[in-house]
Every structure is written in C-alpha cells, then in structure tokens.
Amino acid sequence: MRRKLVAGNWKMHGLKADLSEVTAIATAAGANPSVDAALCVPFTLIAAAAVAAGDMPVGAQDVHQAAKGAHTGCISAAMLVEAGAGLTIVGHSERRADQYETDAQVKAKAEAAHAAGLGVILCIGETLDERDAGQAEAVVTAQVAGSLPEGADAAWLSLAYEPVWAIGTGRTPTEVDVAAMHGAIRAKLTALIGDEAAKVRILYGGSVNGANAASLLACADVDGALVGGASLTAEKFVPIIEAAASLSQA
Ligand code: PEP
Numbered sequence: 130m131r132r133k134l135v136a137g138n139w140k141m142h143g144l145k146a147d148l149s150e151v152t153a154i155a156t157a158a159g160a161n162p163s164v165d166a167a168l169c170v171p172f173t174l175i176a177a178a179a180v181a182a183g184d185m186p187v188g189a190q191d192v193h194q195a196a197k198g199a200h201t202g203c204i205s206a207a208m209l210v211e212a213g214a215g216l217t218i219v220g221h222s223e224r225r226a227d228q229y230e231t232d233a234q235v236k237a238k239a240e241a242a243h244a245a246g247l248g249v250i251l252c253i254g255e256t257l258d259e260r261d262a263g264q265a266e267a268v269v270t271a272q273v274a275g276s277l278p279e280g281a282d283a284a285w286l287s288l289a290y291e292p293v294w295a296i297g298t299g300r301t302p303t304e305v306d307v308a309a310m311h312g313a314i315r316a317k318l319t320a321l322i323g324d325e326a327a328k329v330r331i332l333y334g335g336s337v338n339g340a341n342a343a344s345l346l347a348c349a350d351v352d353g354a355l356v357g358g359a360s361l362t363a364e365k366f367v368p369i370i371e372a373a374a375s376l377s378q379a
Contacts, residue, residue: 149181190221216247232276240279
C-alpha cells in the first residue's frame with residue numbers, strides 16, 4: 130500500500146509574513162499521520178520555512194544539475210540541503226516551458242538532487258494541443274522514459290502527472306482520464322524499472338482543491354497530489370490533506 134503524499138508548490142509566492150501558514154499547515158499534517166505532506170517554497174523561504182514547519186518536510190521547486198560552478202542565478206542540491214530542504218520538484222511544466230528545460234536536463238537534476246540526499250517530485254504532463262491531437266499518453270510516457278533518473282527508487286522518487294492545461298485553470302481531467310493516464314505511467318515505469326514501479330508514488334496535479342481532492346485521490350494509481358494555488362493557505366490546503374487522510378484510513 131503506497132502512502133499518499135500531498136505536496137504544495139508555492140511557486141513565486143511567499144514571504145516571511147506567510148510563515149504562519151506554513152506552521153498551520155504543518156500542524157494539520159501532524160494531526161493526519163496516515164499521509165505524508167510537504168511544502169515546496171521559494172528558495173528564499175526554505176530556511177525559515179524549515180523551522181516553521183517542524184517535522185513536515187520543506188522542499189524547493191528546482192535545482193541545478195551541477196554541483197557548483199558558473200551558473201548565475203542557479204542553486205545546487207547541496208545548497209538546498211544546507212538551507213533545510215528535504216526534497217525538490219524537478220521538471221515542472223512552467224520550467225519546461227519558460228526555461229526550456231529538456232527531459233535530459235530534468236533527469237540530470239533529479240540525479241543531482243538524489244545524490245545530495247533530497248527527495249524528488251518529477252513532473253510530467255501534456256499540453257492541451259497534445260491531448261486534443263490524441264497524443265497525451267504518448268507524450269507523457271515519453272517524458273517518463275526521457276526524464277527518469279538512473280537508480281529510480283520509490284524511497285526518494287515520486288512522479289507528478291500534471292496536465293499543463295489543468296494547472297491554475299480550474300479545469301481537471303475526468304476521473305476516468307486520470308486513472309487511465311496514471312495506469313499508463315505505471316505500466317511505462319514497470320517496463321523501465323520492473324517491480325520497483327509498484328512502489329513509486331504517482332501524484333496528480335492540476336487545479337486540485339478541497340472540493341475535488343477526494344474524488345481525484347480515490348482514482349486508481351493516484352498516490353497523492355501536487356497542489357499549486359490551493360496550497361498557499363492552511364484554509365485551502367488542509368482540507369486536501371484531510372481528504373487524503375480519510376481515504377488512507379478507509
Ligand atoms: C502546480 O503548479 O503544480 C499546480 C498543480 O498548480 P494548481 O494546483 O494551481 O493548478
């Protein structure tokens with residue numbers, strides 16, 4: 130049985146004034162021990178958020194693949210660990226689109242993060258044009274094959290299926306579509322890493338909120354959620370953690 134993981138992605142939101150939300154979310158996470166929760170915050174907030182979060186892991190939203198060097202504006206995995214991060218997102222569609230990140234770079238970032246001891250949430254997902262063209266499964270499974278790190282292991286790696294057209298739009302795929310895609314991702318993973326694939330958590334991301342979390346999290350092969358907008362406040366995020374917990378106790 131895979132424990133559900135509910136992770137928040139604060140994107141470019143969050144100042145020290147928001148640390149009370151981190152603490153409130155961490156308190157709720159502690160009250161729901163049947164699920165794992167985490168918050169991925171801006172680099173500048175990691176150190177303070179790690180203190181404010183207590184036992185709940187705090188993560189980053191990106192990492193550079195190199196250990197050090199002339200990479201202005203970038204951050205290494207060791208720097209994230211030193212700041213107090215326990216995990217990082219890699220390959221978010223906003224970075225694949227805005228920073229032109231390739232599957233090969235995403236793979237290298239995941240490997241660098243793991244080598245430094247970080248957990249990894251690796252994002253994949255199709256655009257609306259790709260879905261409309263009937264290519265969603267082919268695109269997503271190709272992303273899995275291209276960006277899966279060497280030595281992929283459920284102890285440190287989760288995947289997040291995030292259809293690009295569902296992120297921040299209020300639109301979600303049907304439960305049938307979510308289950309079908311997660312099943313296809315699991316099948317691809319099995320072809321790539323064998324039995325370990327059954328242990329790897331596959332999160333769903335894209336407009337998850339307190340109202341739809343229970344039905345999305347109940348879909349076959351959905352092992353948690355990656356949540357953007359609805360993770361910014363305890364008021365919105367805690368109901369998602371609780372929805373995951375109630376499914377985990379059932
Ligand atoms: C995300 O950016 O990872 C995300 C899922 O955003 P939202 O929940 O706002 O759609």
